[in-house]
Amino acid sequence: MAKKSGQIFSIDFVVAVIVFMLCLAFIDSFWRNAMSSAGLSVERNRLAATALVATDALMMGDGEPADWEDAPGSARSLGLAKKGSPNELDFAKLSNFTAMNESQARALLGLRPQYAFQVDSIDSALSYESGNDSGMGKKSMGITRYAVLNGEIVKVKLYVHN
Amino acid sequence: MSTTKGVIFTSDALLAVVLLTLFAASLAYLSSKSSDGNLGKLLLKKQSSDLLLALDKSGRLATMDGNRINQTLAAALDMGTGYSIEIEYYNYTENGQTFALSQTYWLANGNSSRQGEIGISQRNFVVAKEGATPVFGVARLSLWKD
Numbered sequence: 001m002a003k004k005s006g007q008i009f010s011i012d013f014v015v016a017v018i019v020f021m022l023c024l025a026f027i028d029s030f031w032r033n034a035m036s037s038a039g040l041s042v043e044r045n046r047l048a049a050t051a052l053v054a055t056d057a058l059m060m061g062d063g064e065p066a067d068w069e070d071a072p073g074s075a076r077s078l079g080l081a082k083k084g085s086p087n088e089l090d091f092a093k094l095s096n097f098t099a100m101n102e103s104q105a106r107a108l109l110g111l112r113p114q115y116a117f118q119v120d121s122i123d124s125a126l127s128y129e130s131g132n133d134s135g136m137g138k139k140s141m142g143i144t145r146y147a148v149l150n151g152e153i154v155k156v157k158l159y160v161h162n
Numbered sequence: 163m164s165t166t167k168g169v170i171f172t173s174d175a176l177l178a179v180v181l182l183t184l185f186a187a188s189l190a191y192l193s194s195k196s197s198d199g200n201l202g203k204l205l206l207k208k209q210s211s212d213l214l215l216a217l218d219k220s221g222r223l224a225t226m227d228g229n230r231i232n233q234t235l236a237a238a239l240d241m242g243t244g245y246s247i248e249i250e251y252y253n254y255t256e257n258g259q260t261f262a263l264s265q266t267y268w269l270a271n272g273n274s275s276r277q278g279e280i281g282i283s284q285r286n287f288v289v290a291k292e293g294a295t296p297v298f299g300v301a302r303l304s305l306w307k308d
Contacts, residue, residue: 052205
């Protein structure tokens with residue numbers, strides 16, 4: 001009578017299953033880390049692109065209507081530049097923008113994330129701020145641009161965060 | 163007695179290769195989506211363009227003072243951002259109707275043997291002073307992350 005050994009309970013099979021489970025656990029951990037890291041990078045890239053578009057709109061354009069600072073409630077889009085002079089900020093527009101309600105400013109800028117906006121002179125003597133800088137962390141992105149205000153070079157910083 | 167080779171192990175190997183290829187392709191796709199190379203370079207280019215415009219409109223370029231321009235750039239840029247700027251000033255001679263190079267500056271700060279993203283911009287400008295012949299200028303600014 002021939003003896004037949006079953007395979008299921010053989011030592012080889014058990015060892016193979018253990019090794020396979022270890023490999024699976026390693027791959028799962030590696031995959032989760034890669035997905036998490038990639039997801040964070042994609043989110044940061046999206047925020048950076050959003051910040052870039054928003055600062056372009058603020059610094060290059062004078063808004064709609066061009067004299068929206070006289071009646072901020074009538075603004076249909078925001079721009080801080082003097083008419084016909086991109087990157088040269090109008091003080092009245094800047095003042096009205098920083099005094100504006102945050103949700104109204106976000107709607108006019110087309111921003112879904114929250115934002116914090118800051119204009120500093122390069123010698124840090126003057127500063128204008130608006131928005132909400134609480135909650136900034138890993139999922140936030142800030143960019144710095146440069147403009148002229150009253151004949152002086154200023155840094156224009158915009159941070160966007162979820 | 164003929165031996166026939168089974169196909170089971172070949173199918174297993176084929177399945178393993180397909181799964182591995184799918185895994186590697188997914189990882190490569192995610193890595194490319196998360197890459198921020200283009201945005202970094204775009205931001206440097208915009209900052210370079212912004213700064214040249216600001217230097218022009220604030221009158222810094224019109225001072226024709228290399229030290230003052232260098233100090234302004236060093237104060238404006240964040241730590242970790244290197245720069246080099248080349249500025250050429252040309253006098254316009256009406257007789258010969260030519261531009262003659264009168265002054266040139268090359269100013270830099272940071273790791274000049276940089277590798278990686280660089281943002282470069284150029285701006286033409288005019289220095290117009292009352293009673294004086296206008297001076298034409300060309301400024302080229304390069305920015306990079308140290």
